[in-house]
Amino acid sequence: MKFHYGQDYYNVDGIDVSPFGLEKGDTKYLKSANKEVFDFVGFVLDEGNLLSVFPKHFYSDLELKDLNRDKKTNLEDIKLLFDVFVKYTKEVSTTAKATKYIGAKPEFVSDYPFASFFEVYKYFRQYGIYRENNIEVKPNANGSVAWKKTIQKAQVIVSNGNLIFSPLYRKKKRQQNVFLSECMVFVIDHTINSFPYFIHLPKTGYKISSFDFIKHREYTLQQLRQINSKTFKDTQKKLIAHLINFFEQYKKSPKGGNIHIKINYFDKIWEQMVSKYLNKYFKCVDEVSDSITFDKSLVASPLRFEAKEFSIDDSPHRFKIRLDHYAKQDDSIYIFDSKYYYNVSDLNYKQFSYNEILRGGISKSTKIYSALILPNNSICSNLHFSLSPAYLGGRKIGTKIIEQYLNVKEVMQTYISN
Numbered sequence: 463m464k465f466h467y468g469q470d471y472y473n474v475d476g477i478d479v480s481p482f483g484l485e486k487g488d489t490k491y492l493k494s495a496n497k498e499v500f501d502f503v504g505f506v507l508d509e510g511n512l513l514s515v516f517p518k519h520f521y522s523d524l525e526l527k528d529l530n531r532d533k534k535t536n537l538e539d540i541k542l543l544f545d546v547f548v549k550y551t552k553e554v555s556t557t558a559k560a561t562k563y564i565g566a567k568p569e570f571v572s573d574y575p576f577a578s579f580f581e582v583y584k585y586f587r588q589y590g591i592y593r594e595n596n597i598e599v600k601p602n603a604n605g606s607v608a609w610k611k612t613i614q615k616a617q618v619i620v621s622n623g624n625l626i627f628s629p630l631y632r633k634k635k636r637q638q639n640v641f642l643s644e645c646m647v648f649v650i651d652h653t654i655n656s657f658p659y660f661i662h663l664p665k666t667g668y669k670i671s672s673f674d675f676i677k678h679r680e681y682t683l684q685q686l687r688q689i690n691s692k693t694f695k696d697t698q699k700k701l702i703a704h705l706i707n708f709f710e711q712y713k714k715s716p717k718g719g720n721i722h723i724k725i726n727y728f729d730k731i732w733e734q735m736v737s738k739y740l741n742k743y744f745k746c747v748d749e750v751s752d753s754i755t756f757d758k759s760l761v762a763s764p765l766r767f768e769a770k771e772f773s774i775d776d777s778p779h780r781f782k783i784r785l786d787h788y789a790k791q792d793d794s795i796y797i798f799d800s801k802y803y804y805n806v807s808d809l810n811y812k813q814f815s816y817n818e819i820l821r822g823g824i825s826k827s828t829k830i831y832s833a834l835i836l837p838n839n840s841i842c843s844n845l846h847f848s849l850s851p852a853y854l855g856g857r858k859i860g861t862k863i864i865e866q867y868l869n870v871k872e873v874m875q876t877y878i879s880n
Contacts, residue, residue, distance in 0.1 A: 463659075465536070467529040468515040470728060471804045474498045477530055481511040483720040504547070504571075504724025505540075505660075512659065514540050517728055518804050519838045520870050537659055542871070544660040545878045547723070550731050551577055573721045575711035579653045581704040583663065585697070586650060591666055592701065594640045601629035608633040641685055644671040645705050676712060683709050729802035733786050735877040736800045736835045739868065740767045740787055742876060747796070747831045747864070753843035754833060754866045765789040765796065774819055783816055787835070794829045795820070798866075801834045806865055809847060810834060817861040829859070838867035 468477055474489055475497065483506070490501040506513040516539070521529070529536060585592075601616075611631040619626040647668045654661050675682045683706060690702040725731065743756040744763040770788035775781035787798040797820065799813050817832050824830075834846055844867075849860030 578708035605632040733800040833864040837870040
């Protein structure tokens with residue numbers, strides 16, 4: 463396997479993308495910089511080649527060049543990105559609902575039904591491979607006596623006024639593999655075998671059936687639907703539904719051709735990850751250094767950040783504003799906005815307006831702490847905006863906005879941690 467590395471918004475030149483069938487929208491041309499850049503986060507696989515495109519600022523330029531020059535196998539980072547995808551898709555939806563999606567949202571694109579696989583694996587982890595119990599009744603066997611069968615078939619002997627049945631028929635539960643079991647084994651082991659760089663989970667330990675479930679996909683689906691019509695237990699019906707989803711969505715063999723696993727709007731994941739990071743490590747805002755202080759020893763932040771909407775408009779439009787991360791404590795409110803930007807060069811008018819709007823509805827003694835939370839490969843901060851004294855009017859304190867940069871890799875690791 464040859465490994466190729468890219469980065470969202472990073473120059474495509476110098477990276478060999480010829481083995482991969484990049485689709486329209488996977489790259490875009492920046493006229494201002496006169497270069498073609500990646501415009502997605504995720505993976506493209508072709509037989510013998512894997513292109514991994516990481517979020518903005520995951521690597522430094524030098525690190526990325528070294529990885530592509532040496533074709534290093536950076537499995538830890540590859541799995542980290544895949545695990546973030548899995549965690550987010552489980553949060554927004556537990557099942558895949560359309561052929562094209564890894565989850566329920568159209569920003570996810572996957573040529574492989576990972577969501578269904580993980581649901582099947584969840585059943586396997588909890589209950590094991592599905593087995594069907596058959597009751598076997600035999601004479602002179604081990605097990606409890608099957609009296610009905612014994613009375614019907616055994617010879618009756620009278621001894622000392624007692625009735626003796628000979629032989630005694632006994633019943634025993636015998637578990638056997640069925641079509642459903644073989645489907646489970648195939649879905650689990652085939653997926654783990656096909657994507658060893660993404661999925662580090664134990665296989666079932668069973669031999670994969672010689673029956674080609676993919677080649678005979680229509681027959682497989684027909685059998686699963688028939689089994690489903692005769693099944694009444696909820697856990698089993700859910701298992702069958704996930705198996706049906708898997709085979710319905712399976713497009714092609716991962717052993718050949720291009721497989722795309724990607725998201726075109728990583729800002730949605732960035733917002734979710736920042737929320738967890740703030741609620742775990744946020745300590746305070748340092749007004750001297752104009753930065754946010756995080757404490758890694760915390761189990762949970764003393765503040766609770768959440769998305770919050772404010773209805774601010776009495777016109778027929780009824781306009782609202784939505785804050786990504788809002789918290790209130792005593793005489794302080796915190797309004798932080800996740801920004802999945804490559805760099806910041808212009809005033810963020812939206813964040814400035816949020817400050818000004820909310821200031822009108824609070825007491826003069828209440829402080830507003832405002833920040834843009836951005837990705838980087840290190841933790842640092844800048845002052846984004848500070849209202850000039852000439853424009854304060856009757857106020858003593860003007861709007862101030864911090865640019866707080868977080869290490870994107872660290873934020874991702876925090877996000878997937880329990």
